[in-house]
Amino acid sequence: MTDPTDLTIAEARDRLRARDISAPELTEACLSAAQEAGALNAFVHSTPDTALDQARAADERLAKGDAPAMCGIPLGIKDLFCTRGAPSQAASGILKGFRPEYESTVTQKLFDAGAVMLGKLNMDEFAMGSSNETSVYGNAVNPWRRKGDDTPLTPGGSSGGSAAAVAAGLCLGATGTDTGGSIRQPAAFTGITGLKPTYGRCSRWGIIAFASSLDQAGPMTRTVRDAAIMATAMCGHDPKDSTSADLAVPDFEAMLTGDIRGKVIGIPREYRMDGMPDEIETLWTRGREMLADAGAEIHDISLPHTKYALPTYYVIAPAEASSNLARYDGVRYGHRAKLDAGDGITEMYEKTRAEGFGAEVKRRVMVGTYVLSAGFYDAYYNRARKVRTLIKRDFEQVFADGVDAILTPATPSAAFGLGEMAQADPVEMYLNDVFTVTVNLAGLPGISVPAGLNDQGLPLGLQLIGRPWEEGDLLNTAYALEQAAGFVAKPAKWW
């Protein structure tokens, strides 16, 4: 019998329904895999009692033969999601000790579908980072290593713990969130699949806010089919999030036919960056050939405002963050600084926030404060919002011209070493999101699919971008790409 932690969600569902394996058995296998994997620092709060209670309840539903697809499936939950009674601190010192009295809509939907929560996963503080190095819990570590080299590598970020846990077989799937690439970049760095749905598909309620006009939750899984199954359970309208779309959620898995004949795939010329490594260029060309061989029509397209996406993002995201993070003031939850005699409320705010936030979060909150401040609001914030309109218009134009999906690399490189970027200025780290950030600015669905290994034996991903609300079609194209790429490599266990 194969190790249960190697099962995909689809396989586990079938085995659970066939009563071939019980939900508690599967959960226990994952809990012990997670316990042995301390070196990856992926799980930062373990919730074994909850997990086993949920698994036993799932087993009862399975016994009655009335079990949704996610019933009994062990998941890891990114620390950004509020989970009732369990630590939920966005990997920040300022939320140390915070245990929400409520459940995020996405986790509630997963639990209603019978899913099991193993624990909370590491991430960059408040989802601000591309390497999981800004976490108060310390770095998460990529289960992949370069050939013949044991340098610890980043799993990417911000959903680095989610990516590491899924790739290492500690859980069958994980929730992630994506504000500028935080699902797709770590998925690419760890050889797994990561879907960012259309803005408004998943409720943001109960997910600790970073940049509300960009944030979107999504599944991180080992296969496209698993992403389809998990997304079906996560998506849907929620009256508690005013930007949540009141649209029916199709059964995404049922849309996976693998038939993409006649589909039009756009290749945007602006994504061919100066200094792009050969291995990325080669992968992209192979992706193009694979989709053409599957019967798609390949068109070269132009998205002229692409180069302005990152600077636009680095105005809008910090601006929204500075406003969202104003709530961490030491009054209602989390950390409060020790005060000196005579300190008043302003000192309490300033000391609490100086102690509670890490360097990157402080930097972004202050940049956001600056671009929103009197005299600069028009020059920075309003201008960025106008450029954002143009970026979205670029996509609308190519979709109107008949393009069904857009193929790009997911990241400008394979996973880099932890600490390698320590001396770099913040902008160099921001360049990691160069291919993914446009998708958030335009509110579109995007998916990263593992497509090959580089010379050093590290996974590389390709990104597909779809039309708004057409995740089903996007997943189907990703499914065809996955089948053609035939990526089956797994990291050799060293942890």
Add this chain to the structure above:
Amino acid sequence: MSIDTETAARVAKLARIRVDDADLPALAQEFNTILGFIEQLGEVDVDGVEPMVSVTPMRLKRREDVVTDGNMADKILSNAPDAREGFFAVPKVVE
């Protein structure tokens, strides 16, 4: 445009984050790097372009103006660093 230590100190104050004087020059330098990167937005012709308000055009839903939740002061205070007699407690605000 370049940010000096005085501007960095003002921004830190506005953001209610204490920054030691010794750290202000480095902070100003980081702001300058980031703002230098953002400056390229100045090249884009945005004449007649509306600033984006919502990425997906949608009419926000309305609901009945009625109370749907409440009576959970204990839960709301349960995470407070300092709660007393049903209130959040803070240092003295008025003399």
